[in-house]
Amino acid sequence: MKRSGAFPWVMMVLGLLFLYAPIISMMVFSLNNSRLVTVWDAAHSPTLKWYGELLQNDEILDAAWLSIRIAIIASTGAVILGTLTGVALARFGPFRGRTLMVGMTTAPLVMPEVITGLALLLLFITLQQAIGWPHGAGFITITLAHITFCTTYVAVVVQSRLAGFDESLEEAAMDLGARPPTVFLRVTLPLVVPALVSGWLLSFTLSWDDLVITQFVAGPGSSTLPMVIFSKVRLGVSPDVNALATLMVLLVATGIVVSAIWMNWQNRRRERDAQLAAAANL
Amino acid sequence: MALNKHMRGQGVVISVPMIWMILLFLLPFLIVLKLSFSEARLAIPPYAPFLEWVRGLPRPVLHWNNYAFLFTDPLYVASYLYSLKVAAVSTLCCLLLGFPMALTIARARQPWRNVLLMLVVLPFWTSFLLRVYAWIGLLKHNGVINNLLLWLGVIHQPITMLQTDFAVYVGIVYSYLPYMILPLYANLEKHDPLLLEAAADLGARPFKAFLRVTLPQSIPGIIAGSLLVFIPAVGEYVVPSLLGRSDQLMIGRVLSDEFFENRDWPVASAVAILMLVLLVAPIMLFNHFSGREIEAHK
Incomplete structure (x- = not known):
């Protein structure tokens, strides 16, 4: 496409600058020797001392471990529930309760987190009074809350992936005598694998990152990583948080690039298979 | 397509996430709604019960005070x-x-x-x-x-x-x-x-x-x-x-x-x-x- 003018490109560059300037400044200052985060101590920098301090901070390490465990369980649960939801919405046509299901998968995407957090906490307290479970707030309540809000994201990803393929593949399998569970396992599931991978990763980051909902349902005993970071930075900037942020950004960037390459490779392989199949039919 | 077995399988696929979302998304909002009409109390939990028993029958107590406030x-x-x-x-x-x-x-x-x-x-x-x-x-x-x-x-x-x-x-x-x-x-x-x-x-x-x-x-x-x-x-x-x-x-x-x-x-x-x-x-x-x-x- 030509003739789109220079203006959109100028905005693009400004926009990317806006998106990346804070991250880059944070990375640079994580190497700063001074405790005064924004004053560059040229004599003693760059230094890795905040990274060293980070690795000795038990509070942060414990919180990170808790967050990792929650994120793994929550994203796995969310992938299961989200896949069922996505398949139902994309493949089952109109069914009773579909409108409700659509509403319950799109509304949580935009629902302000304070409302969801308050509602879930009140649910857990009510349940505790009624049936004595879950016993106290903590690991279980956080995980249940995270599964719930991650599910909707997975459902959207799976549904849009399935919308990209028409149902003729499944119908062909049925015509050849495959029963519905076989069709699901052998045809539908392989189609959505990329969506499951990105849904899982998305859920992991959402769970790993969530502060507001977690703060409501966490109870006094358990602090996830975002909770520890938030209580630290509320008191002002701290250089070890810069170091932590840099590590997280680098980790995520690596993950994204690797998964993009993997997806690309998958797509190429599929195209090649399609070409081979077409060639075989000639 | 519309085999009975097929439909039953669909029922399971639909109902599992449906029940989860009703329990953990819809129901919590009803609890918030209910609580917004309750009266605050210095107790654990810090609010008055929502249902009042009148002659053996439950009757909801609606306090509009919170909204008025x-x-x-x-x-x-x-x-x-x-x-x-x-x-x-x-x-x-x-x-x-x-x-x-x-x-x-x-x-x-x-x-x-x-x-x-x-x-x-x-x-x-x-x-x-x-x-x-x-x-x-x-x-x-x-x-x-x-x-x-x-x-x-x-x-x-x-x-x-x-x-x-x-x-x-x-x-x-x-x-x-x-x-x-x-x-x-x-x-x-x-x-x-x-x-x-x-x-x-x-x-x-x-x-x-x-x-x-x-x-x-x-x-x-x-x-x-x-x-x-x-x-x-x-x-x-x-x-x-x-x-x-x-x-x-x-x-x-x-x-x-x-x-x-x-x-x-x-x-x-x-x-x-x-x-x-x-x-x-x-x-x-x-x-x-x-x-x-x-x-x-x-």
């Missing part, structure tokens, strides 16, 4: 209005910045298109909290921006940027920008370039062609993106807590303070319900548009 204390009304204003201004800024970006991505050639898309989405995958925190270092009195401007000689006194409305706008636009760009991109990408060529052949200048061809087609994307920013921004908690003013709170912070600091659960619930009432129309609109427009999510 929200309207009599100007603090709450001011917080609601301030939150709506912040969300509206931020959404507009997101749109003004995000639209040209989405347009550039949609019109870029491959592999540039994928690279740009990835650059826009990448920050979205890193910690939201840490990205907002990064702005403190930039906006502070002796922060990076002030130091840079002083060094360049543009200003002679540091500007106060942190703990202002400006900082909140920056923080919200920054953290929600990808939510605006993705649905817009999904929409713009589907436009037929032939229409623009036809407009050019008929003598329309690029700007006019944009106004008459591109813009009208992209309205569903604009609406979906704007709602995806506006609705959560109204209840935003982290950005105003880290970057915002301390003399004017946004409603999300008020709710959280009511719950955790004052331990007034019924008033906190009423704050939440009133926020939902304000947002119910935008949420329904979003449900209506999202089916088509977040298809290309990620």
